[in-house]
Amino acid sequence: MTFIDLRDRYGITQIVTEEDPGVGREWVIQVEGTVVERENKNAKMTTGEIEIKLDKLNILNKAQTPPFTIEELSDGGEDIRAKYRYLDLRRAPLQRALALRHRLAQEIRTYLDGQGFMEIETPYLIKSTPEGARDFVVPSRMNPGEFYALPQSPQTFKQLLMVAGYDRYFQIVRCFRDEDLRADRQPEFTQIDCEMSFVEQEDVLNTFEGMMRTMFKNALGVDIPNPLPRMCWYDAMDNYGSDKPDVRFDMKIHEISELVKGKGFGVFDGAEYIGAIAVKGCAEYTRKQLDELTEWVKRPQVGAKGLVYIKLGAEGIKSSVDKFYTPDELKKVAAAAGAGEGDLVLILCGAKRKTQTQLGVLRIEMGNRLGLRDPHNFAPLWVVDFPLLEWDDETQRFYAMHHPFTAPKPEHLDWFYSDKKEDLERVCANAYDFVLNGTELGGGSIRIHNADMQSRMFEVLGIGKEEAEYKFGFIINAFKFGAPPHGGLAFGFDRVCALFGGQETIRDYIAFPKNNMGRDVMI
Ligand code: ASP
Numbered sequence: 001m002t003f004i005d006l007r008d009r010y011g012i013t014q015i016v017t018e019e020d021p022g023v024g025r026e027w028v029i030q031v032e033g034t035v036v037e038r039e040n041k042n043a044k045m046t047t048g049e050i051e052i053k054l055d056k057l058n059i060l061n062k063a064q065t066p067p068f069t070i071e072e073l074s075d076g077g078e079d080i081r082a083k084y085r086y087l088d089l090r091r092a093p094l095q096r097a098l099a100l101r102h103r104l105a106q107e108i109r110t111y112l113d114g115q116g117f118m119e120i121e122t123p124y125l126i127k128s129t130p131e132g133a134r135d136f137v138v139p140s141r142m143n144p145g146e147f148y149a150l151p152q153s154p155q156t157f158k159q160l161l162m163v164a165g166y167d168r169y170f171q172i173v174r175c176f177r178d179e180d181l182r183a184d185r186q187p188e189f190t191q192i193d194c195e196m197s198f199v200e201q202e203d204v205l206n207t208f209e210g211m212m213r214t215m216f217k218n219a220l221g222v223d224i225p226n227p228l229p230r231m232c233w234y235d236a237m238d239n240y241g242s243d244k245p246d247v248r249f250d251m252k253i254h255e256i257s258e259l260v261k262g263k264g265f266g267v268f269d270g271a272e273y274i275g276a277i278a279v280k281g282c283a284e285y286t287r288k289q290l291d292e293l294t295e296w297v298k299r300p301q302v303g304a305k306g307l308v309y310i311k312l313g314a315e316g317i318k319s320s321v322d323k324f325y326t327p328d329e330l331k332k333v334a335a336a337a338g339a340g341e342g343d344l345v346l347i348l349c350g351a352k353r354k355t356q357t358q359l360g361v362l363r364i365e366m367g368n369r370l371g372l373r374d375p376h377n378f379a380p381l382w383v384v385d386f387p388l389l390e391w392d393d394e395t396q397r398f399y400a401m402h403h404p405f406t407a408p409k410p411e412h413l414d415w416f417y418s419d420k421k422e423d424l425e426r427v428c429a430n431a432y433d434f435v436l437n438g439t440e441l442g443g444g445s446i447r448i449h450n451a452d453m454q455s456r457m458f459e460v461l462g463i464g465k466e467e468a469e470y471k472f473g474f475i476i477n478a479f480k481f482g483a484p485p486h487g488g489l490a491f492g493f494d495r496v497c498a499l500f501g502g503q504e505t506i507r508d509y510i511a512f513p514k515n516n517m518g519r520d521v522m523i
Contacts, residue, residue, distance in 0.1 A: 241360020
């Protein structure tokens with residue numbers, strides 16, 4: 001739809017008065033006339049080549065002055081634009097965002113249909129299934145005091161469809177999770193949810209790599225590598241401090257414990273792990289900049305206790321721990337971190353995984369500061385071989401890293417049936433995440449399809465026999481009736497759309513999103 005500005009040309013200027021300038025109004029009109037070439041062409045306007053010579057103009061509906069100007073970059077402010085979302089949606093960036101979303105949805109359906117997948121709907125009013133978040137609940141009028149839960153995902157239903165013999169299922173489906181909201185989270189969001197029978201991890205990865213490749217090609221004209229790179233979870237954590245590594249830039253994390261321990265610096269001597277990143281070309285960072293960076297890593301969102309640096313500047317090596325190390329020793333550390341002349345080495349220490357994660361956050365921050373994270377440069381990969389379980393110190397129990405329906409790797413079954421914590425911690429799963437530019441766009445796993453193994457999983461998770469029977473009896477039972485081996489995954493569709501559009505926030509890719517208090521202020 002194109003709005004043609006006819007206000008001051010065809011006799012409707014009389015409505016524009018000083019008190020009521022009518023700026024930005026979008027009247028609904030019907031015109032009859034002839035399209036002619038324009039004398040003064042304006043290449044900047046979509047309609048800049050033509051004029052319409054009017055014979056008749058009919059005003060179908062007048063418009064009030066909108067509360068903000070409807071243009072490419074609006075100055076309206078978040079709140080006011082959210083209140084008038086239907087006006088915001090008229091703006092070109094949002095029209096482009098929703099058009100991209102539509103295009104991607106069509107590409108997904110065409111691709112999966114072509115691969116023999118069937119789109120099957122699953123219910124929204126269900127019994128709670130655990131996926132790690134809190135449920136939204138809906139009271140039942142017919143059963144007072146009882147509640148339905150809204151699905152966090154169709155996980156159990158899609159597995160039941162596999163038992164039922166629908167061996168390639170997909171659905172573009174709404175999911176509901178009562179979690180704290182961020183730029184890339186909404187209480188209700190959309191998944192591309194998929195499941196396949198008689199498959200191994202390789203089949204799932206190939207199928208959905210193909211889907212992503214088609215989407216990139218057909219919606220953006222971008223070719224992604226074939227095959228996609230794969231990274232094992234342990235390498236992702238060790239080298240990038242994240243299970244969703246941004247591989248658009250290098251700046252890997254290096255362990256330097258061996259090099260710096262035992263030289264009298266107590267903080268390092270007492271640490272389980274000491275790691276460093278090399279920031280290219282930042283040796284000239286000033287005292288003030290380094291102090292600011294130190295404060296930055298101490299913020300609760302990062303949680304480091306302090307920051308040690310080595311600068312490889314033109315006038316030689318400088319470090320915050322000069323007292324404990326000779327220039328030669330510092331040089332060795334810098335080299336181990338991958339730094340050369342002109343670079344800055346940033347060092348954190350503490351418990352291993354925690355420190356790696358902090359270094360990972362710092363790495364992303366430095367990547368942002370150095371402009372290394374161009375949103376139109378796409379670096380997708382699979383992260384594979386996740387641990388099956390995650391120990392939680394606070395509650396003193398294991399949690400499923402992905403969800404309780406994920407199968408242990410067959411070669412780790414002895415550990416899975418062991419009672420020792422160290423054994424259980426070592427169990428890996430055929431679980432995988434699709435990662436793009438530092439964001440997890442999707443994830444899935446090969447599932448348990450055997451009733452005894454599923455019961456064992458609940459036992460490992462500290463869910464007693466009775467509770468497991470009460471909560472999950474239906475799926476454990478289903479596995480007793482010839483359940484095929486199966487696996488699948490789900491992509492976060494809103495995130496896929498946002499990243500394809502070169503944005504981090506998903507709100508522009510949802511027609512009617514909620515704000516970070518979970519409210520739709522328009523309604
Ligand atoms: N149901 C899972 C999720 O929402 C995805 C999957 O395992 O297929 O993360």
